[in-house]
Amino acid sequence: MTRFIVRRLVGMVAVLFAVSVIVFVVFMVLPKQNPAQSLAGKNATPLLVKNIEAEWGFDDSLPQQYLTMMKKVFTGELIQYEPRIPVDDRIVEGIPATFSLAIGAALIWLFFGLLLGYLSAIRAGGWLDRILTGFSIAGISIPVFFLGPVLIYFFSNKFEIFPNGQYVPFSEDPTEWLKHLILPWFTLAVLSIGFYSRVLRSNMLDVMNEDYVRTARAKGLSERQVMTRHVLRNSLIPVITLFGLDFGATIAGTAIITEAIFSIDGVGNYAAEAVAKFELPPIMGVALYGAFFVVLLNTIVDVVYAYLDPRVRLGESASE
């Protein structure tokens, strides 16, 4: 098991390295425009551009430039230039809001996604299944930039049930925190609810054809026991993998649009504002931050997967 974890950690570092190289190439090498100009922002003075050029060493060789960039990232010297604020400060400030949004949405989508998927699978072919399948395909087709405005319009403009966004820290006022987050949570969750119920349903239908499910029936378990202990339990393993990936992707990207729509001051909204202003340093910072979480969660998922599926766990240590 230790060996397994170590291998995954090495893989994690490798992927992070790949991401940093991609970020470097994308921002520093590919653009036609002078990268210093891009970093400085739209309305930068020639002096600032010149300073940035010197600071980032754009005359050096590419590997040297890469090292300079990474050094800035790790020492907190990656800064946005107008106004001059270290990028990592802003990211740290945004994390509570982003995590509140992502964790809440994830719990909602897991609960409803799995519930709908389970019901759909055990009633496969029946009318309930048809209705739920319809719901889930609609769910995966509703993007947040449609659902968000619709919910805001109905629930906060027309009938003032919920506030139309903003973020209130939990430490300040837990009730307000909750009220402000309900619409964003559901906005962010709906697509995944549809997706997870589809995935669980099709996994369960596959597992239902497994020999061991027939064995479970043959030994006299009730249908419910067969479904929960054998079919559901085994169908959840891939879902958990998926969940780790999606949760990472939510923190590192999907939440951006939701945060922007609901003006939640999280990491995503920081990135969205930077995009709108064409400011590159915050985007570089957020991209690397996001990659870190995605890769970290991938690694955790691999370990959890190994724990849940003894074949992986024991197979690895036995065969190597």
Next chain:
Amino acid sequence: MSQAPLLSVRDLRVGFATEGGVVQAVDGVSFDLRPGEVLAIVGESGSGKSVTAQTIIGLTRANNARIEGSVKLDGEELTEASDAEMRLLRGEKVAMVFQDPMTSFNPVYRIGDQIVEAIRAHRPDTSKQQGKARVVELFEAVGIPKAEQRVDDYPHEFSGGMRQRAMIAMALALEPEVLIADEPTTALDVTIQAQILDLLEQLNRERNLATILITHDLGVVAEVADRVLVMYAGKVVEQGTLDEIFYDPQHPYTWGLLGSLTRIDRPRPHRLPQIAGQPPSLLDLPEGCPFRPRCPHEFGKCSEYPGLDARLSEEPDHRDRCWLTPEEKREKRQVEGQIGLEAPR
């Protein structure tokens, strides 16, 4: 042998509605099983032998399935039993061992726990310790060494043969009256096959356990069966005692199965080729005898399907579905000095 039958199947028909039409997987199968008896059901895949077996314990019940006929266990009609009644019977009175021990255990649970689960499904007050003790006992009975340790292993830590032993242990856990073994040795190495068959035979003898053995391999049958049913395309084409089937087979399909066996009781061990061609699609059966397209002895009368009748006065329980006269059969089944099916013309 004069005991009342434990299990009595009459004119069982199982059809599945599919997109292409109704597949009549089992078409009028009847047999009796007495305590302590081993009945073999033999046929190629798709012959309906597994569906027959699974229908007995209600595993083929589905929205698209249509089950007709009668299955009586201890005089109780099973085709009319509720799902809950069937559940109580599975494992308790009729237990099943499946073909592939690799996939028949849930990979994520320990083998011991899976057997305890089977026990507790019927005896809910069994404690975990009691259950485990019982599993150790069962493991010892089926010849799994170091039973104490192995109960805590996961399925993938068992070898194929050991896993099949564990399957059998699970089937025995509640001391059922009938054991259905569905191709129990097909997925195993030849040497392991023999060990598992020995085990089944031993259990049958020691526990007077009525057994239905489903197989495509007549070689397996020879070792353990008392009586044999040969199935083809959903119907029984020949049935009789082991000796009748082996030494006086009446149906050309049986000849083919026998001919493709390796036999060491012959002066010159020789294997005839497999029966040519494919079994027919159940959606598109030929008219008359379904074996006709593969049968080298086919003649005009075969466009009509014969009943399952006793055609030999000296063997009243030996029935078959072939129009040839016993004399013709005796002559035509001799191929290269042994029983077999010649290549089609």
Next chain:
Amino acid sequence: MSEEATAERGPWALALRRFFRNRLAVAFLGVFVLIVVFVLAAPLWANHVADTGPNQEHTVEQITVDGEKKDVVSPEGKPIGPQWFGADGKFFLGADSRLGRDEMVRLMYGGRTSLLVGISAALIATFLAIVLGLMAGYFRGWVDSFIARMLDVIWSLPVFLIGLSVGIALAVGGLKIGPLELSSGSLWNPILIISIFTVPYIARPIRGEVLALSEKEFVEAAIAQGASPLRVMFGEILPNLASTVIVFFTLMIANSMLFEAGLSFLGAGVQPPNSSWGTMITVGVDLLRIQPLLAILPGLMITLTVLSLNIVGDALRDALDPRGKARMDAALQFEAQAGTVSTEAGAARS
């Protein structure tokens, strides 16, 4: 079964018949066709009805509605609402913002962009995926493991965020790789970004299928008959990928359109003067309180398009993969029987 009978009811005809039996899917195929017609009709509507272009501003103009003069944009900056046919089709859905552009015209032209980007990106991604899949199957060994690893790495990246970064980097600075040069406003920027980052979604299943197909008997038979590996790849394996490719291509268009809308919504996708449904939502969200339709309409169009593609894609998969469908019917023990039936169908096909 005679050869003629199988030719008559070949697998494709059967699949088509199965598809058309699915009424919901047929209805949504109709919806998709209507959407395509809608966006294709953009110039007709713009020139003959609305009499304006998608980017033409009407800041200080007035229109006559039922004999009454109305500001296109009120002095407070509020754009006019839907006029339907009140002004002979002008400002059918109102104006888009304080710039006073015709929302209906923009919706039609924006849809062109969205569909164009979505379809082109899906085409490129599918093409790349087929090439990668065939290469993996053709060369095997380290080429295959390299391709598989690359796909895994892209798969495990925060794709949207990196797409966003690339989008913004290109939107700021354009792109220059050797002779390939793209201006910062080019539509190729979002198309390339989306296609490259979505390749794994389709390349992984295709690679799996190529590898599975190359184990099949008919491929081995072709090799045994001395067919060159290249011929095997294109002559034997490629045609058998068709059903997978069709299904995934449909779903990829939907996926790419969502990706594009997300990028464009944030300003890292389609750049002015082009507009797409995604950029229109951005404009509309600011006016959500006073003219909610401006944000909701383009969103609804995207949702409808994506929904119809998803439903059609699902139905195609069911129609082309009847075994999967048979599985769904939860016919438990039926497997063995279905096995013999569908092998026959397979044998008849080859």
